[in-house]
Amino acid sequence: MTSLAPGSGPTDLQAESAPPSLPETVLDEAQRGETHADGHAAHPDLRLFGLATFLVADGMTFAGFFAAYLTFRAVNPLPEGSSYELELLLPTINTVLLVLSSVTFHRAGSNLRDGNGSGCRSWLLGTGVLGAAFLAGQMVEYFNLPFGLTDNLFASTFYALTGFHGLHVTLGVICILIVWAQARPGGRINQQDHFGLEAAELYWHFVDGIWVVLYGILYLL
Amino acid sequence: MAIPPTLITLLVGMVLVLTGLWVGQNVQLLPLDASANAPVYDSLFQVLFSIGTILFLGIAGLLVFSLVRFRRRRGDRSDGVAIEGNLPMEIVWTAIPAIVVLFVGIYSYDIYERMGGMTPLNDHGAMHGMAMASDSSAAADGGTQQARVWAGIGQAGSAGALPVELTAMQFAFIFHYPEGDITSGELHIPANRPVELRMKANDVIHAFWVPQFRLKQDVIPGQQTVLTFTATKPGSYPIVCAELCGPYHGGMRSTVVVHESDAFDAWLTKNTPAPATVASAPLHPTA
Amino acid sequence: MTLASPSDFEPQGLQPQGWLKYLSFSLDHKVIGLQYLVTGFVFYLIGGALAGVIRTELASPISDFVSRETYNEVLTLHGTVMIFLWIVPVVNGAFGNYLIPFYVGARDMAFPRLNAVAFWLIPPAGILLISSYFIAGGAAQSGWTAYPPLSLTTPALGQVIWILSVLLLGGSSIFGGINFIATIWKLRRPGLKMMQLPMYCWAMLGTSILVVLSTPVLAGTLILLSFDIIAHTGFFNPALGGNVVVYQHLFWFYSHPAVYIMVLPAFGLVSEILPIHARKPLFGYTTMVYSILGIVVLGLIVWAHHMFTSGTPPWMRLFFTIATSFIAVPTGIKFFNWLATLWGGKLALNSAMLFSCAFIVNFVFGGITGVALAQVPFDIHVHDTYFVVGHFHYIVYGGTVFIIFASVYHWYPKFTGRMLNEDLGRLHFLLTFIGFNLCFAPQHWLGLNGMPRRVAEYDPAFTTLNQVSSIGALLMAISTLPFLINVVWSAFRGEVAGDNPWNALTPEWLTTSPPPVENWPGEAPLVTHPYGYGIPEGQLDLKVTTGRELWTGGRR
Numbered sequence A: 001m002t003s004l005a006p007g008s009g010p011t012d013l014q015a016e017s018a019p020p021s022l023p024e025t026v027l028d029e030a031q032r033g034e035t036h037a038d039g040h041a042a043h044p045d046l047r048l049f050g051l052a053t054f055l056v057a058d059g060m061t062f063a064g065f066f067a068a069y070l071t072f073r074a075v076n077p078l079p080e081g082s083s084y085e086l087e088l089l090l091p092t093i094n095t096v097l098l099v100l101s102s103v104t105f106h107r108a109g110s111n112l113r114d115g116n117g118s119g120c121r122s123w124l125l126g127t128g129v130l131g132a133a134f135l136a137g138q139m140v141e142y143f144n145l146p147f148g149l150t151d152n153l154f155a156s157t158f159y160a161l162t163g164f165h166g167l168h169v170t171l172g173v174i175c176i177l178i179v180w181a182q183a184r185p186g187g188r189i190n191q192q193d194h195f196g197l198e199a200a201e202l203y204w205h206f207v208d209g210i211w212v213v214l215y216g217i218l219y220l221l
Numbered sequence B: 001m002a003i004p005p006t007l008i009t010l011l012v013g014m015v016l017v018l019t020g021l022w023v024g025q026n027v028q029l030l031p032l033d034a035s036a037n038a039p040v041y042d043s044l045f046q047v048l049f050s051i052g053t054i055l056f057l058g059i060a061g062l063l064v065f066s067l068v069r070f071r072r073r074r075g076d077r078s079d080g081v082a083i084e085g086n087l088p089m090e091i092v093w094t095a096i097p098a099i100v101v102l103f104v105g106i107y108s109y110d111i112y113e114r115m116g117g118m119t120p121l122n123d124h125g126a127m128h129g130m131a132m133a134s135d136s137s138a139a140a141d142g143g144t145q146q147a148r149v150w151a152g153i154g155q156a157g158s159a160g161a162l163p164v165e166l167t168a169m170q171f172a173f174i175f176h177y178p179e180g181d182i183t184s185g186e187l188h189i190p191a192n193r194p195v196e197l198r199m200k201a202n203d204v205i206h207a208f209w210v211p212q213f214r215l216k217q218d219v220i221p222g223q224q225t226v227l228t229f230t231a232t233k234p235g236s237y238p239i240v241c242a243e244l245c246g247p248y249h250g251g252m253r254s255t256v257v258v259h260e261s262d263a264f265d266a267w268l269t270k271n272t273p274a275p276a277t278v279a280s281a282p283l284h285p286t287a
Numbered sequence C: 001m002t003l004a005s006p007s008d009f010e011p012q013g014l015q016p017q018g019w020l021k022y023l024s025f026s027l028d029h030k031v032i033g034l035q036y037l038v039t040g041f042v043f044y045l046i047g048g049a050l051a052g053v054i055r056t057e058l059a060s061p062i063s064d065f066v067s068r069e070t071y072n073e074v075l076t077l078h079g080t081v082m083i084f085l086w087i088v089p090v091v092n093g094a095f096g097n098y099l100i101p102f103y104v105g106a107r108d109m110a111f112p113r114l115n116a117v118a119f120w121l122i123p124p125a126g127i128l129l130i131s132s133y134f135i136a137g138g139a140a141q142s143g144w145t146a147y148p149p150l151s152l153t154t155p156a157l158g159q160v161i162w163i164l165s166v167l168l169l170g171g172s173s174i175f176g177g178i179n180f181i182a183t184i185w186k187l188r189r190p191g192l193k194m195m196q197l198p199m200y201c202w203a204m205l206g207t208s209i210l211v212v213l214s215t216p217v218l219a220g221t222l223i224l225l226s227f228d229i230i231a232h233t234g235f236f237n238p239a240l241g242g243n244v245v246v247y248q249h250l251f252w253f254y255s256h257p258a259v260y261i262m263v264l265p266a267f268g269l270v271s272e273i274l275p276i277h278a279r280k281p282l283f284g285y286t287t288m289v290y291s292i293l294g295i296v297v298l299g300l301i302v303w304a305h306h307m308f309t310s311g312t313p314p315w316m317r318l319f320f321t322i323a324t325s326f327i328a329v330p331t332g333i334k335f336f337n338w339l340a341t342l343w344g345g346k347l348a349l350n351s352a353m354l355f356s357c358a359f360i361v362n363f364v365f366g367g368i369t370g371v372a373l374a375q376v377p378f379d380i381h382v383h384d385t386y387f388v389v390g391h392f393h394y395i396v397y398g399g400t401v402f403i404i405f406a407s408v409y410h411w412y413p414k415f416t417g418r419m420l421n422e423d424l425g426r427l428h429f430l431l432t433f434i435g436f437n438l439c440f441a442p443q444h445w446l447g448l449n450g451m452p453r454r455v456a457e458y459d460p461a462f463t464t465l466n467q468v469s470s471i472g473a474l475l476m477a478i479s480t481l482p483f484l485i486n487v488v489w490s491a492f493r494g495e496v497a498g499d500n501p502w503n504a505l506t507p508e509w510l511t512t513s514p515p516p517v518e519n520w521p522g523e524a525p526l527v528t529h530p531y532g533y534g535i536p537e538g539q540l541d542l543k544v545t546t547g548r549e550l551w552t553g554g555r556r
């Protein structure tokens, strides 16, 4: 892939001797054949690149929420009697579960690439279970919290942040199940063609990463 | 006789700069300057206007000249010369704007400093100054109010300043004078004495703007704001709400009356209610 | 990577052909580009009609033409329609989709299906927005900025619909941005280097980076705002302990970059148009690229200059003043480069050129008032006045809209194979230029002297200038007529253009006009010198009386 190579700019243009404007030069047969060192010979598959770009955008949504939360926290005192203290045990277990699920997903991926389809599926199932366990833990936490959505600014932001993230996890678990189904022998996903799995994996790592930041900001800070 | 192009460029440049300076000095676009910081503001405006005129006339002139001089004549189908860049020239036209904006930035910082805009808001004086204001308004804001100034211009709690409390609401400004307990829909102030306006909003964001004072400050619900200024020229000037606050935003106007010092004292005594009576000055919410 | 050859191209057999394809879920980037263009133009007419309501109301100092509530709905809709349904979709979506695949030597965008989805989000969002005017309670009334707490107290349904529609449009914009980044970065034809791309590609790359980084923040903010309205949370509600200034920070974190989303593509388009009609290479290609990147970086860190009076701490005002002022430097580089491109050229004074040059004049004016606004003490006086309205119309209309017109004159032969009528084009230019200046120049004085923005009634002392402004708006409305007539008439009766009427070198001209579905009948050309016009220095042969051969290579 060519990128911003220094000196590839107009300096080239000036170095050119012949009038560069002639379309004939432009369509030079010799230049046409020129190819670049690039692993893939086939039509480039940009879907993962696109997904990664989308995740950058998604990450910015979270960044906006985080920034709002931190500002609220810095400048808007809560009314008497409410505090920022949260129960730590359950979220910490949840964090461990989610980080673990990133590992298991990775295992699923490497299994598939090694040609071990059934291993891949078991690891996937494990990941899905961990994700579901996380969601369950989240629900338990929600039902045991001493505050509701509209109680105060902290409560609202807490629910907005964890809720938006929970939505992402839910989507992730659904994706995992779909990939799991597609990875069955003879399904769409196999050793050669595994875009779906890689996409889901990238997404899942992203969701985990966000959670770690969220956990740090919301529970530890 | 052929005049060398460098000389022409130099001459044109000089004429341009002189024009710009002249325009900045002589074109009067601003309303009357009726506060202590208005003349300071106006000198910044002159500088900006001169620089802007020079840049704009220069660029527009160059463009029009090119369009006329280099227009393609009938039957001419040739190309221009293939010049693709010129490093020294590009450095020059990167450097000049950089220097100009740096100069303008520093100069306007200085102006702002002189207007009192850079005063730290939560120093001791400010806290002290606000304590009074929040006493009377704490109840309205669910008890979360504290003696914290969020924003404003000018020294809060400066000595000898006349304190006035401003409440902005849909769609009126209400002024209250703690000294004398007067409530009024118009702002009456003495000339040449600092006024400390402590502002709060009841519903949505409003903005307090007096064009002749060159001052504007948003009045934000939930946030204490102070604005300190000194009027210099007696007269009546409009107070305009400058932040969209609902259908009658355009009608949310009032008047500031600047009195000579004795006249203000007279106004104050005349309007001070007898003890135990509430507001006496008529409200003028001009809707 | 290799190029898609015409054979592995998406089969279009099941898709409607002829004009019907423009109403279908077409995957062809050229069709999508024109869909964007026409849809955008329809919304421009709607937004312009709303501006007409504004200017009619303001022709007299009292509120007489529409009710005050309606006035606020109208100005909110005007701002929203013009920004989100006209400028952004057209300079990004329309020209981006049409041109970028050509410029990178591809047969389509990286994700054609996503592309079609992005376009088809726009009409429903637009219809939703406009229709909110007719529901009970009416459309949103809190301006295009939707500042709380005002936006929490105005009729809720209209505001929620506004949020929904802006979210859809933001989504469309993000999808488009992802597509452009992937196409420009990854889909270039083999042998084509980044620094050989036409400038519009760089502009779109910069724009798309801004879209991807900032639009999601707006989406998040609006979701929080809708919670405040629907679920009665208190994020931005001071009565519930919330903080309204946080909303403003988050909003402007998007909406300042949004102004560069509206203008960077226009910068790219002028960079394509000027060299061709000046018959000279684009001056200073490398610095142009770096100045785009500079604008992108600076554009992300200047947002609080919209909030100088809303209670930001002093250090913040200082920082944002300096950062904002510095945007003049990379922007200035671009303008001086364009002037140098024109200098010594053979300027064809056609409509495309006239609109482009007027763009330079207008934008420099608007830019200079912008730099003035960036100075805190200056801004404190004129914030939220007609001075600001004047500033940004000079830029969005005098800048971007002028370039949209220039681009239509320039690329119409490519779209249709026919030329636009030059006389009508020049008439359109003249009316627009006069009307535009008449409309917006007086607003600067109004702002300096005490007229706030977003008001339906004002101090009678300002009547005369407001009437001048309204007459200017009327002229602008009239100026749309010759354009519309021209565009429709020329589609059927216009002079046949031939494939490359401007003798241009950029790849979209090296095929038929209009181009085939697969863009080039054969393989995509490798254009390494998109601006290779002009006689090389030193080779200037005075004996060559007809230089035509020089730039056509004796082809015709």
Ligand code: HEA
Binding pocket: B055, B059, B096, B097, B098, B100, B101, C145, C259, C260, C262, C263, C305, C306, C324, C325, C327, C328, C329, C331, C332, C333, C335, C363, C364, C365, C366, C367, C368, C369, C370, C371, C372, C373, C374, C375, C379, C382, C383, C384, C388, C391, C392, C395, C396, C400
């Ligand atoms: C396409 C849209 C667009 C663009 C490109 C710009 C460009 C700029 N804008 Fe503008 N702006 C808006 C659209 C735009 N703006 C809108 C819509 C609003 C109002 C929003 C609302 O409240 O509703 C607004 C409001 C706005 C404000 C807030 C005003 C207020 O509400 O109080 C400010 C303040 O700093 C500002 C500054 C600038 C600056 C410094 C630039 C710079 O990028 C300009 C740089 C360009 C030049 C300077 C000219 C070329 C340079 C040279 C020739 C070099 C030499 C020049 C010098 C040395 C000065 N703009």
Ligand code: HEA
Binding pocket: C044, C045, C046, C047, C048, C049, C051, C052, C054, C055, C075, C076, C078, C079, C080, C082, C083, C087, C142, C143, C144, C145, C389, C393, C396, C397, C401, C439, C453, C454, C455, C456, C473, C476, C477, C478, C480
């Ligand atoms: C982004 C692009 C953009 C464009 C192109 C325009 C174009 C115009 N704008 Fe506007 N404008 C904004 C963006 C834009 N505007 C924004 C963001 C605001 C701020 C909103 C807010 O405060 O929240 C604003 C606000 C605004 C105001 C201030 C309102 C107020 O604060 O109270 C005014 C007042 O003069 C105005 C006028 C105009 C005029 C006369 C045009 C003209 O150039 C329009 C010319 C076009 C036409 C006149 C169309 C011609 C066609 C017809 C008339 C035919 C119609 C027929 C059918 C529909 C069948 N605009």
Ligand code: CUA
Binding pocket: B169, B170, B171, B205, B206, B207, B241, B242, B243, B244, B245, B246, B248, B249, B250, B252
């Ligand atoms: Cu109060 Cu506008």
Ligand SMILES: [Cu+2]
Binding pocket: C255, C256, C259, C302, C303, C305, C306
């Ligand atoms: Cu801005």
